[in-house]
Amino acid sequence: MLKYNPKISNFTFEAIALLAILSIYFWLFLQVGSNYLPVWSDEFFYYTNAYSFFENNTLQAALTFNGSGSRLIGADAHGFAYPLLNGGIAKIFGWHTLNFIYTNFSFVAASLALIWFQKNMSSRQKFLITISVLCFPFFALFGFTYMQESIHILFAITSSFLIYKIYKTGQNKHCIIFVLIILIAGVFRPLWFFWLIGLIPFAKNKLQKSAFIFIFLAGILASFAFTYFFTEAVPNYFSSIINLIQQGNFIAAFTSLVKHFTYNIYAYFFSANDALIYLPVKYLIMLPLIVFIVKAVKYKSKLYTSIAFIGAINFLMLFLFYDVFKWREIRVLAPFFYFSVFYLITETGQYFKYILVVVLAVLFILTLPLTKQWIQGRNIHFAEEVNSSKAAFDFIAQKAEGGKVIFINYTPADSSLDLIQLPVKNITNHPIRYIAPYYNSKKMVYDYILNKPDAASKDGVLISNKYYQLQNIRRP
Known part of the structure; x- marks a missing residue:
């Protein structure tokens, strides 16, 4: 004892x-550069939604999978605590990457x-x-x-x-x-x-x-x-089990849990993930x-x-x-x-x-080699590239109306700048919300579509540049 x-x-x-x-x-800390930025999808959400709280004083997430977020508050899949913490720290010390x-x-x-x-x-x-x-x-x-x-x-x-x-x-x-x-x-x-x-x-x-x-x-x-x-x-495994239980398929839910449990034990002890x-x-x-x-x-x-x-x-x-x-x-x-x-x-x-x-x-x-690799992966962007894309994405704030939702019509790649350069409020200081389609889930009605720059020209294109196309959805 x-x-x-x-x-x-x-x-x-x-x-x-x-x-x-x-x-x-x-x-290792000395390896962190001045343009150190997120590279994974989860990091994009942590980063952008904290910035949204910093700018908009709301815990309703700017970036969600469905456009509306959680049932209460409208937070993303990580909840409201992380944006509150990181955005709150930024309010004290200022926003910095x-x-x-x-x-x-x-x-x-x-x-x-x-x-x-x-x-x-x-x-x-x-x-x-x-x-x-x-x-x-x-x-x-x-x-x-x-x-x-x-x-x-x-x-x-x-x-x-x-x-x-x-x-x-x-x-x-x-x-x-x-x-x-x-x-x-x-x-x-x-x-x-x-x-x-x-x-x-x-x-x-x-x-x-x-x-x-x-x-x-x-x-x-x-x-x-x-x-x-x-x-x-x-739509993860936990939600699939809840759906089975809500539908009354208890045998199917039990069978699925047993199979999932068995596979997870195998993966835990034998999956090396390279x-x-x-x-x-x-x-x-x-x-x-x-x-x-x-x-x-x-x-x-x-x-x-x-x-x-x-x-x-x-x-x-x-x-x-x-x-x-x-x-x-x-x-x-x-x-x-x-x-x-x-x-x-x-x-x-x-x-x-x-x-x-x-x-x-x-x-x-x-x-240490993997740590250094991960650090280097977040140092890949040059200042000119960051500033140029930021200026281009800021144009969205001039076109998007307050309270509107923008559907991102592609899956942003890791290490891209797209999701962390999006403006989180428009020129009238109203929040802008986005749908990032990483999951095939039911989405709320959206008002604009953000396409890749090489997308075929469509009616209602408001902005077109080398980074994206912003299309207005005309509704009756």
């Missing part, structure tokens, strides 16, 4: 290792600060936890992108310390703070609501156990309710689940049981409702690993923790 060591240990090696890791991150990267690093810096503020750990343990957090390949990759998973590192580490405080003190105030942190995290990703299962093992009596079970079940309900009302529906570190990282994420399931069974510890519950519910939800491919499973499960790092260092033997740190360091080094 965790023991407090008030003496300052000889941590020269750990300090040198941490300094080397920080130097590598600094070197690197705001997202600074935000990623700020959340991780806050996580590391939280580690060092803990009083129940030795300096050596703090060094090892810090090194583990920085070496786990997830942040080394996604911290330099416009994906927003890095903010979940802070939620995970905060939750980890709160669970430990609940275990040590049993005080209700820590339970309440844990619930509040989960509620905040849940508006960014509804899967967080399922983490409330971690409270159940700490119940002191039957009444409190019933209360914790109720909180967990309420969390499940909140997760589905939030997804239903505040995120844009997309990346050297892909499989090792997935195995590493499962390590704490196995470790603490074994410890929970062996020692009957409430702490180990709580960790095992949280890990099991994360893996269960992944295998049942998500698609295991293209880093999605790593993005979904990474918070559980960060949550577990504290315990992997403090609740395991000396040899185990040092072997873990060495493995993480090796994986970190092997990650």
Whole structure:
């Protein structure tokens, strides 16, 4: 179990290792250019909708799959919390293309600060936890992108310390703070609501156990309710299962779930996605689940049981409702690993923790070529190109009327500038909304069509240049 060591240990090696890791991150950051921009479709949505909140003071997304967004507020498929966070930061510091990267690093810096503020750990343990957090390949990759998973590192580490405080003190105030942190995290990703299962093992009596079970079940309900009302529906696997259940096809839904669950397990353990570190990282994420399931069974510890519950519910939800491919499973499960790092260092033997740190360091080094490749992929645009396309797309603001919707009549390619150069308000300062057809979903009525520049000339063309054609839809 965790023991407090008030003496300052000889941590020269750990300090040198941490300094080397920080130097590598600094070197990577120097690779980020002045025209650093999103390249993936998800990044386009994070970026443009945050900019829309910054410009329009509304959480109704400028960029959605169907033109209307979520049932409430009109947010995109990621929900309203990310635009609120990133757009709100921009309102304080001004809009800059690197705001997202600074935000990623700020959340991780806050996580590391939280580690060092803990009083129940030795300096050596703090060094090892810090090194583990920085070496786990997830942040080394996604911290330099416009994906927003890095903010979940802070939620995970905060939750980890709160669970430990609940275990040590049993005080209700820590339970309440844990619930509040989960509620905040849940508006960014509804899967967080399922983490409330971690409270159940700490119940002191039957009444409190019933209360914790109720909180967990309420969390499940909140997760589905939030997804239903505040995120844009997309035709993914989860929605297909809901459709089958709504139609009364329970046998078909059950059969589909079994097949999907089986395939996801196979993909998790054997799909390499053409990346050297892909499989090792997935195995590493499962390590704490196995470790603490074994410890929970062996020692009957409430702490180990709580960790095992949280890990099991994360893996269960992944295998049942998500698609295991293209880093999605790593993005979904990474918070559980960060949550577990504290315990992997403090609740395991000396040899185990040092072997873990060495493995993480090796994986970190092997990650660097891919990290540099991802950084270079976001440096591909020259200033002249960015400025020229921005000026061209700004003409849309002169033609689009307030409250109108523009259908983008093609699928914007990765690394293109189209979706991040779109004006989010017209010349009368009314928001402009767009439909990006990444999914074949039911779309609301639109008023304009944005075609590729080489599209055949059609009636109602308002703008035609080397970047696009804007066509007005004449309706009776």
